[in-house]
Amino acid sequence: MVAIITGIIGIAAAITIVILIRRDHLNVRFGLWWMAAAIVFAVLGLFPAFFDNIAKYLGVAYPPVLALTIGMVVLVIKILVMDIERSRSAIRLQRLTQRIALLESDLREMQGKPNEANDPANHGELDDVRSK
Amino acid sequence: MTNSSEHIQADGPSLSLPHCVVIIPAHNEAEDIGFVIGEINKHSNFPVVVIDDASTDNTILVARKAGVVVVPLAVQLGAWGATQTGLRYALKNDYDYAITMDADGQHLAESLPALLQPLIDNEADVVIGTCTRRGSALRKIAWSVMKRISGLRLEDLTSGFRVYDRRAIRRLAAWQATLLEYQDVGVLAMLQAAGITIKDVEVEMLPRRHGISRVFYSWTSVIYYMSYTLLLSFTKRGMKHKN
Numbered sequence: 001m002v003a004i005i006t007g008i009i010g011i012a013a014a015i016t017i018v019i020l021i022r023r024d025h026l027n028v029r030f031g032l033w034w035m036a037a038a039i040v041f042a043v044l045g046l047f048p049a050f051f052d053n054i055a056k057y058l059g060v061a062y063p064p065v066l067a068l069t070i071g072m073v074v075l076v077i078k079i080l081v082m083d084i085e086r087s088r089s090a091i092r093l094q095r096l097t098q099r100i101a102l103l104e105s106d107l108r109e110m111q112g113k114p115n116e117a118n119d120p121a122n123h124g125e126l127d128d129v130r131s132k
Numbered sequence: 133m134t135n136s137s138e139h140i141q142a143d144g145p146s147l148s149l150p151h152c153v154v155i156i157p158a159h160n161e162a163e164d165i166g167f168v169i170g171e172i173n174k175h176s177n178f179p180v181v182v183i184d185d186a187s188t189d190n191t192i193l194v195a196r197k198a199g200v201v202v203v204p205l206a207v208q209l210g211a212w213g214a215t216q217t218g219l220r221y222a223l224k225n226d227y228d229y230a231i232t233m234d235a236d237g238q239h240l241a242e243s244l245p246a247l248l249q250p251l252i253d254n255e256a257d258v259v260i261g262t263c264t265r266r267g268s269a270l271r272k273i274a275w276s277v278m279k280r281i282s283g284l285r286l287e288d289l290t291s292g293f294r295v296y297d298r299r300a301i302r303r304l305a306a307w308q309a310t311l312l313e314y315q316d317v318g319v320l321a322m323l324q325a326a327g328i329t330i331k332d333v334e335v336e337m338l339p340r341r342h343g344i345s346r347v348f349y350s351w352t353s354v355i356y357y358m359s360y361t362l363l364l365s366f367t368k369r370g371m372k373h374k375n
Contacts, residue, residue: 091310097207098217101183102224105203 003048010042033078151228152248152295154178155218157211158235159185162194165235169198175241178231181221185214191235211292212315219296219305231295232315236340239293243335247295256331257297258323262288263337274358282317282365284324287332289316300328317361321368 017034020026026034044051044067055063154172158165165182172180182195186208195202203217215232222230229251233239243261250256264272264287278289292315296304303309303326304319312318323330 087311091307093207094209094213094310095307097205097209098213098220101203101205101217102221105201105221109201 003046006045006048007042008045010038010040010045013041014038037074151226152178152231153218153222153225153227153229154180154231154233155183155215155222156180156233156235157183157185157214157218157292158187158191158195159208159211159214160187160189160191161235162187162190164237165191166194166198168233168235168237168241169195169200171237171241172233172244173198176244181218182235183214183218183221185209185211210313212312212319213310215292215315216304216309219301222301223298223305227301228298229295230301232292234292238337238340240336240338243293246333246335247293250331250333251295251297255329257328258300258330259295260286260288260291260330260332261293261335261337262286262291262332263335264288278317278361278365281362281369282321283369284317284320284365286320286330287334289320290314291337293335293337297328299326303328312364313360314357317365318368321365325368 014035017026017031017038021028021031048063051067052063055066058066060066154176156165156168161168169180169182172178180198180200182191182200182202184192184195184202184204186205192202192204203221205214205217209217218232219230229248231244231247233241239261247259247261250259275289279285282289300323303323309319309322312322320330
């Protein structure tokens with residue numbers, strides 16, 4: 001019974017991922033990872049004997065502990081990779097913000113109004129993406 | 133844009149340092165920025181660039197009224213992000229030297245000759261204006277721990293009153309420096325690793341005219357800053373960069 005439930009959870013996760021990719025809520029690149037995770041979950045859920053054998057081979061007395069440990073390690077690695085990607089995205093965003101600011105200042109100079117006081121850009125009217 | 137005949141006029145010997153720009157990162161400094169620009173104009177002929185770090189007050193307006201170039205960041209990047217924008221500006225406009233000063237009036241324009249002298253004498257590539265007297269006991273303990281862990285031999289690691297030569301500007305305008313949040317240990321370690329000579333010069337500094345520090349604004353921010361800096365000091369220790 002437990003095998004069926006965990007198997008169903010895995011299959012449901014796989015279906016959710018397909019739907020998320022179809023609706024453009026999830027990048028295919030990340031979808032690949034989650035799809036693999038869902039498949040592993042479904043297979044191990046449906047065939048727990050497979051995992052029990054591995055645990056016995058490794059000398060783990062209680063097989064679910066092995067599953068939880070592996071799951072935890074994989075999650076930690078995934079989170080670390082996510083933070084590496086986040087750092088890269090933060091750099092890209094920062095470089096772009098800097099470049100836009102430099103171009104904006106160039107543009108004002110080219111328009112010949114570098115220091116006009118009654119310009120909307122002086123009063124924050126153009127701050128559509130400004131973070132608070 | 134580059135003016136080739138800048139001279140520091142007041143106070144002491146007349147110093148010649150062509151192609152030099154003053155960068156002022158500013159976040160909500162409308163009250164002081166005008167005064168700071170006025171002081172710089174009084175003591176030098178250097179062009180001034182204000183990097184507005186997404187201020188919500190009239191910083192941009194006041195700076196433009198003072199007749200300087202304003203580079204307006206659409207998203208707040210923090211003190212270092214804004215300073216790096218200024219260094220990218222300096223690189224893009226072919227300046228050979230960039231001076232960075234705080235917008236809150238702590239750094240005195242009359243100290244500019246003292247700050248620039250080691251560059252003119254070819255004693256250093258980067259000069260930091262330091263004021264070791266300004267730190268509280270706690271800050272001094274923090275500095276000494278940071279120095280010990282990072283292996284940096286400088287008096288005041290956190291001072292934003294600096295002058296960078298072109299090689300330092302190029303290094304700090306690069307992609308690798310964008311990941312940093314503060315301009316102290318990470319920036320200095322990066323310069324030192326690139327074989328750039330850093331010298332510190334004792335200068336006068338005033339207390340902030342208005343507002344509070346952007347780094348030390350709450351206990352949480354101090355704890356975050358210290359943990360960040362300690363980890364960075366530890367990981368960057370003895371690092372060598374290829375030029």
